Amino acid sequence: TDVHPAWLPLEAFRAIGSRHCLVRGTGRLVDTVVVEVERACAEHGGSVRREVEGPSPSLVLALVTAVGDGGPAELDAALAELHAADDGPLGEEGYAVARHGNVTVVLADQPAGLLYGLFHLTRLGESAFGAPHAVQRYRPAMRRRMLDHWDNVDVHPVLGQVERGYAGGSIFWRDGRPRSDRDRVRAYARLLAACGVNAVAVNNVNVHATEARLLTDRLDDVAQIADELRPYGIRVHLSVTFAAPIVLAALPTADPLDDAVRAWWAETTRAVYARIPDFGGYVVKADSEGQPGPFSYGRDHADGANLLAEVLASHGGVVHWRAFVYNHRQDWRDRSIDRARAAFDHFAPLDGRFRDNVIVQVKHGPMDFQTREPVTPVITAMPGTRLAVEFQVTQEYTGQQRHVCYLAPYWSEALRFGWGDDGRTVSDVAADGGGLVAVSNVGDDPFWTGHPLAQANLYAFGRLAWDPRLRPAEVLDEWIELTFHPDTSADPELLRRTLHEIMDDSWRTYERYTAPLGVGFMVRPGHHYGPDVDGYEYTSWGTYHFADRDGVGVDRTQATGTGFTGQYPRPWSRVYESPDTCPDELLLFFHHVPYEHVLHSGRTVIQHIYDTHFDGVAEVESTRLRWTSLVGLVDAAVHARVTERLDEQLRCAREWRDQVNAYFHRKSGVPDAHGRPLH
Numbered sequence: 266t267d268v269h270p271a272w273l274p275l276e277a278f279r280a281i282g283s284r285h286c287l288v289r290g291t292g293r294l295v296d297t298v299v300v301e302v303e304r305a306c307a308e309h310g311g312s313v314r315r316e317v318e319g320p321s322p323s324l325v326l327a328l329v330t331a332v333g334d335g336g337p338a339e340l341d342a343a344l345a346e347l348h349a350a351d352d353g354p355l356g357e358e359g360y361a362v363a364r365h366g367n368v369t370v371v372l373a374d375q376p377a378g379l380l381y382g383l384f385h386l387t388r389l390g391e392s393a394f395g396a397p398h399a400v401q402r403y404r405p406a407m408r409r410r411m412l413d414h415w416d417n418v419d420v421h422p423v424l425g426q427v428e429r430g431y432a433g434g435s436i437f438w439r440d441g442r443p444r445s446d447r448d449r450v451r452a453y454a455r456l457l458a459a460c461g462v463n464a465v466a467v468n469n470v471n472v473h474a475t476e477a478r479l480l481t482d483r484l485d486d487v488a489q490i491a492d493e494l495r496p497y498g499i500r501v502h503l504s505v506t507f508a509a510p511i512v513l514a515a516l517p518t519a520d521p522l523d524d525a526v527r528a529w530w531a532e533t534t535r536a537v538y539a540r541i542p543d544f545g546g547y548v549v550k551a552d553s554e555g556q557p558g559p560f561s562y563g564r565d566h567a568d569g570a571n572l573l574a575e576v577l578a579s580h581g582g583v584v585h586w587r588a589f590v591y592n593h594r595q596d597w598r599d600r601s602i603d604r605a606r607a608a609f610d611h612f613a614p615l616d617g618r619f620r621d622n623v624i625v626q627v628k629h630g631p632m633d634f635q636t637r638e639p640v641t642p643v644i645t646a647m648p649g650t651r652l653a654v655e656f657q658v659t660q661e662y663t664g665q666q667r668h669v670c671y672l673a674p675y676w677s678e679a680l681r682f683g684w685g686d687d688g689r690t691v692s693d694v695a696a697d698g699g700g701l702v703a704v705s706n707v708g709d710d711p712f713w714t715g716h717p718l719a720q721a722n723l724y725a726f727g728r729l730a731w732d733p734r735l736r737p738a739e740v741l742d743e744w745i746e747l748t749f750h751p752d753t754s755a756d757p758e759l760l761r762r763t764l765h766e767i768m769d770d771s772w773r774t775y776e777r778y779t780a781p782l783g784v785g786f787m788v789r790p791g792h793h794y795g796p797d798v799d800g801y802e803y804t805s806w807g808t809y810h811f812a813d814r815d816g817v818g819v820d821r822t823q824a825t826g827t828g829f830t831g832q833y834p835r836p837w838s839r840v841y842e843s844p845d846t847c848p849d850e851l852l853l854f855f856h857h858v859p860y861e862h863v864l865h866s867g868r869t870v871i872q873h874i875y876d877t878h879f880d881g882v883a884e885v886e887s888t889r890l891r892w893t894s895l896v897g898l899v900d901a902a903v904h905a906r907v908t909e910r911l912d913e914q915l916r917c918a919r920e921w922r923d924q925v926n927a928y929f930h931r932k933s934g935v936p937d938a939h940g941r942p943l944h
């Protein structure tokens with residue numbers, strides 16, 4: 266079956282491929298640039314060469330070190346300008362673009378930069394060859410821009426080939442072995458490079474028996490994937506089990522302070538680098554949801570992480586140690602336990618104890634990728650630790666790629682969130698620390714992501730990791746231009762406008778018809794799709810809304826609740842502490858309030874619940890109608906797939922509306938002010 270080209274259709278290379286191109290420099294990734302330009306030219310009639318002699322080019326892509334031995338004057342001019350600007354080196358991945366006369370020049374210090382510069386040109390399209398302009402520089406905000414695949418090698422009896430995967434099987438693994446279609450992996454690498462991703466963890470953080478062996482006797486499988494990703498500047502990382510010395514080598518312990526354990530990790534890691542010299546490092550989920558960890562030996566997370574960091578250090582590797590640690594066997598009767606507090610309680614006291622090449626990887630919210638959460642206070646609590654912020658591109662809690670839910674506005678809000686006086690934002694912490702990580706939403710589905718519009722989330726993650734200042738709507742513009750090339754359609758404006766209308770606000774639409782005001786969950790336990798208001802209320806996972814006849818929400822205040830608000834620095838500890846200052850959208854995350862509590866919006870909580878649920882469904886209805894107007898303007902297979910998903914979204918949204926409204930009507934006895942049916 267044909268695989269959808271996502272944001273790299275041949276059309277995206279028209280402007281490049283119709284020109285005479287000169288590529289200067291050597292290196293693996295320069296070769297990749299040449300392959301890309303050759304492919305573009307074969308399609309669009311241009312030409313490419315690597316030697317200066319020949320007809321004068323209109324596009325030059327050159328390593329700075331390869332300038333000066335001939336070539337067009339415009340190239341020298343661009344380089345002189347770059348040097349004159351005196352703005353520091355472009356670095357490993359940066360590039361500069363200039364246009365002089367009728368020559369467009371891309372310069373980079375390193376091959377990876379040249380590749381990113383090439384993909385920059387696909388975004389510019391024909392405008393890259395328009396009016397002359399002085400040199401412009403681009404450097405990534407985050408050094409590491411990473412995707413974690415929750416892919417299993419063996420099919421897991423409950424969770425399948427991909428845990429929380431909504432796009433078919435894994436692109437890496439199938440029934441216990443690497444997939445044979447390696448071209449697919451290569452195509453994935455291209456897409457990732459084109460949006461800026463440069464690291465991939467190839468297996469689930471829940472490491473089961475077969476997956477554990479990827480570290481040792483199954484290492485060749487990992488090496489094979491690394492070979493496909495390498496030409497696009499992507500390094501491979503591996504999720505490992507902390508119990509590996511026991512599981513793989515029959516040692517009696519995995520105690521991080523045990524000499525034999527250390528020796529085993531050192532030797533095993535040496536073997537990994539002998540096979541995969543540019544290996545990125547390990548990802549570890551320890552003492553979390555049943556995964557083994559240092560707690561069994563009376564050690565803490567710093568002991569555990571430092572053990573692995575130490576053996577990785579001499580090879581230039583890092584360990585991503587996840588902060589997603591909480592008690593998942595709690596007693597729902599015990600109101601003193603608060604899952605939101607857990608990551609901070611476990612990790613903040615360890616600040617300063619982690620080695621340099623430990624990256625503590627923390628979910629952006631204190632709970633678990635809910636549709637609306639505050640930013641986790643862990644991000645401000647560990648100034649002496651390199652932190653990476655983790656997002657969930659796979660839509661576990663946001664419609665599972667059956668609902669349209671463009672997540673860039675959510676991520677952008679989180680990245681721009683500031684801590685107060687010093688003005689540092691979440692993205693500053695990630696940029697100075699370990700970068701951004703996200704759980705991938707890709708599978709072996711012909712559209713990559715199940716829902717074709719969910720491709721935009723993957724694209725947006727990469728772009729925001731490269732430049733967190735980009736506005737979500739402008740990222741969507743890029744994605745629309747590349748993916749749909751509206752100018753070749755019968756009605757470019759209708760196409761652009763409609764996609765924006767459908768996607769810009771889709772995250773808030775999803776929020777409106779699901780769990781209200783930041784309270785979270787209310788999903789079906791286990792698979793997490795569809796409504797179940799009390800689904801987790803009496804389980805051990807710690808995610809309660811405490812609704813009764815008088816009110817709803819979780820009291821996380823210092824005054825009368827779990828004290829979670831006290832984990833924030835000022836001003837946020839104060840802002841969240843009082844329902845008067847707490848933002849409406851997070852009210853029920855921080856407070857238990859009466860149904861008649863009046864929001865800043867002027868509405869009562871109960872009326873807000875009713876209104877937003879009716880509004881949310883109405884918005885899905887108009888989305889569905891809007892999409893029908895695009896028939897003939899987008900690829901027929903894409904149109905059909907999205908239509909089918911929208912039908913399901915509407916069905917499910919109505920179910921959410923009716924269950925949530927009925928539930929709160931029955932609890933509160935308050936009728937809808939507008940007399941609509943509440944069931």
Ligand code: GCW
Pocket residue numbers: 415428429469470471550589633634661
């Ligand atoms: O959101 C939860 C998911 C689990 C996942 C876990 C995690 C991979 O339901 O499937 O495990 O988070 O982030 O480790």
